[in-house]
Amino acid sequence: MMKTTCLSLLFILCLLGSASTVCQGQTYDGPEEEIDAIIAASVAFSQHYMKGDFDKMAASYTLNGAILPPGADIIQGREAIEKRWTLPEGVSISHHRSTPTEITVSGDFAYDIGYYEGTTVKKDGTESSWKGKYLIVWKKVDGKWLIHMDAWNGV
């Protein structure tokens, strides 16, 4: 709730042009409550990843949702998606964040393009950071925004 309010505030500041650093290059097109809900779902996804809640990550997708990870075929369905996101024992994600550059809502679909970044903590405790860009198609199912198509690659 706190987060949504905070994001709404950022969104309003963005519209007013008074938070150019935060909002630089960001374009939101659609009802504010829908944009807020999508941003909140994106933040929740990062939190699930950092907590190692792989089942909740999978539940962030539609039932026939698909991911397009670099170097693999299209992976479709929650079970297969959960398997792909699940980290080996002892490996964790200490940081994950997505920063949209554009979110556009069209009815029960939306697309969301931007950059992601993260840090993996390996078994031996060493960290490796990575970043890239993504294109997500969101779908609103039973009033909830879910990731429907999720493609990404490195920068």
Add this chain to the structure above:
Amino acid sequence: MMKTTCLSLLFILCLLGSASTVCQGQTYDGPEEEIDAIIAASVAFSQHYMKGDFDKMAASYTLNGAILPPGADIIQGREAIEKRWTLPEGVSISHHRSTPTEITVSGDFAYDIGYYEGTTVKKDGTESSWKGKYLIVWKKVDGKWLIHMDAWNGV
């Protein structure tokens, strides 16, 4: 015209389940004429690439369209997109094809997911083939379907 008719025929065969090889795993959701127009635009894009018509490739995108090539930042706008697609002198594309697994139309937007494959002919005449998968968001502008967001990566 011939192509559209041919694609329509394939589409109908697909619906009838009598062309499973061609249509395996393909899902089309939306008005047939819109799906046909998107497929035709995708085929035309491949033809422009094979002919080295880089300006026509760029014109296949919306004015603020974006591409997400692996290993680069988001590239936005026709001029920048044309620059990215333009091949060095003496290099050409002898084969390019996109095979959608799903196209869904929602109003003036559509998303299109699938696989692509191509062959590059290098300056010394040797060929290298490549393939991958893509996620495209199409946008209908003044009655014409244009590529709006285009992400891809290897398999």
